[in-house]
Amino acid sequence: MRGTRVEIRTAALAHNAGRARRLAGDAELFAMVKANGYGHGLLTAAQAMAPAVEGFGVAVMEEAVALRDSGIAGPILVAEGFFDADELEHARRRSLEVVVHSLWQVQLLLAKPAPTRIWLKLNTGMNRLGLRPEWALQAAEQLAAAGMKPLGIMSHFACADDATDSVSEKQLLLAAEVAQRLQLPLSTANSAALIRYPHARGQRVRPGIMLYGSSPFDWQSASELDLQVSHRFSARLIAINEIQPGESVGYGATWTAARAGRVGVVAVGYGDGYPRHAPSGTPVAVNGQPTILVGRVSMDMLTIDLNGIDAQVGDEVELWGDAVAVDAVAKACGTISYELFCQITARPARIVV
Structure with missing residues (x-):
C-alpha cells in the first residue's frame, strides 16, 4: 500500500463543537459543514458535532438534501439559498432554512407564496451577497404580507479575523439596527467573531473553521484556543x-x-x-x-x-x-x-x- 492517508478524528470534532457551544452562551449554535465538512466528510462532521449544536449550515441545496437523506432531522440552513423555483420547492418540502440575499429570490417567493423558512441576508459592507438595508426592510414587509415572515436577519463579517479590524463593529451596528426595526433574531458571528466579539453573538452563531481545529487568527494558535487537531x-x-x-x-x-x-x-x-x-x-x-x-x-x-x-x-x-x-x-x-x-x-x- 502506498500509505498516503487522511485521518479524521471525530472526538476532536466533538471537542471543538463543545468549545464553540461554551462560547455561544445562550445563542443557537449552527455548525458550518459546507464543502464536505471542510474536507472532513459532510455526514462524519455533522454526526460528530450533533450533540453540541442546534443545527447545521451548508452552502448549497445538494449538501442540505444529502444531510436530510442521511437522517439529519434538525434545522439546516442553506447559506446561498435557492437558485431556482425547483430548489425552492426542495427547501419547502424538506423544511430547510434558506438565506434570501437577492431581490430575484424575493420575487420567486412572492410568485408562489407558501410556508418557507427564510433568513434575510444583509449587505453590511462586505459587498458579496446580501440585500441593502432599505431593500431588506421592504422585502421583509412584502414577504410577511404574503404569509412568509422571515425567521431572522443575518450578515457576514469581512474582517473579524484581522488584527487591525475596524470594520466589524460598523457591520454589526447596521445589522442590529435592521433586526431591531423588524423585531427579528440576528445572526452575524463566524468563528473569529464568536471568539473575539462576545457582543456579536446575537441569537444564532455560525462558526466554521474553529470546529475543524484551525485558528481563525494568525496571532493565536489553535492549541491556545483549546482546539484539537481533527x-x-x-x-x-x-x-x-x-x-x-x-x-x-x-x-x-x-x-x-x-x-x-x-x-x-x-x-x-x-x-x-x-x-x-x-x-x-x-x-x-x-x-x-x-x-x-x-x-x-x-x-x-x-x-x-x-x-x-x-x-x-x-x-x-x-x-x-x-x-x-x-x-x-x-x-x-x-x-x-x-x-x-x-x-x-x-x-x-x-x-x-
Whole structure:
C-alpha cells in the first residue's frame, strides 16, 4: 500500500463543537459543514458535532438534501439559498432554512407564496451577497404580507479575523439596527467573531473553521484556543537519495543543495491535494522530527530534507496534523487552512477514528 492517508478524528470534532457551544452562551449554535465538512466528510462532521449544536449550515441545496437523506432531522440552513423555483420547492418540502440575499429570490417567493423558512441576508459592507438595508426592510414587509415572515436577519463579517479590524463593529451596528426595526433574531458571528466579539453573538452563531481545529487568527494558535487537531495528513518515504553540493532537486531545479546530504522522496503530491505552490522551507515532520520541503511539489511526490533526521524508506511523513500545525503549512504556502482541508483529492485513504 502506498500509505498516503487522511485521518479524521471525530472526538476532536466533538471537542471543538463543545468549545464553540461554551462560547455561544445562550445563542443557537449552527455548525458550518459546507464543502464536505471542510474536507472532513459532510455526514462524519455533522454526526460528530450533533450533540453540541442546534443545527447545521451548508452552502448549497445538494449538501442540505444529502444531510436530510442521511437522517439529519434538525434545522439546516442553506447559506446561498435557492437558485431556482425547483430548489425552492426542495427547501419547502424538506423544511430547510434558506438565506434570501437577492431581490430575484424575493420575487420567486412572492410568485408562489407558501410556508418557507427564510433568513434575510444583509449587505453590511462586505459587498458579496446580501440585500441593502432599505431593500431588506421592504422585502421583509412584502414577504410577511404574503404569509412568509422571515425567521431572522443575518450578515457576514469581512474582517473579524484581522488584527487591525475596524470594520466589524460598523457591520454589526447596521445589522442590529435592521433586526431591531423588524423585531427579528440576528445572526452575524463566524468563528473569529464568536471568539473575539462576545457582543456579536446575537441569537444564532455560525462558526466554521474553529470546529475543524484551525485558528481563525494568525496571532493565536489553535492549541491556545483549546482546539484539537481533527485532520491529519500523512504519507510514506519511498526513496532516500544522497546529494552533493551544487546538485538540484525536482522540476525546474528550484532548490540546490548547499552541502552534501540526504533528500527523501515522499509518496504525496498535488494529485493528492498537497499544494503545488508550497515553497521550499514548508514544514513537514518525519516520525515526529521536524524538517522541511525542498524542491518543487510534483503530481505524485515531493522531496524533503533528511539532514540530521533518523529516517528510512517506509517511515511516516506528516504533512500536517500533530507535529506540524496546518496553520503553519498554510502560512508557508500563502493560503489558509480552509483551502488545504478542502482540496484533498479522493486518492488518499480516508480513515475515520
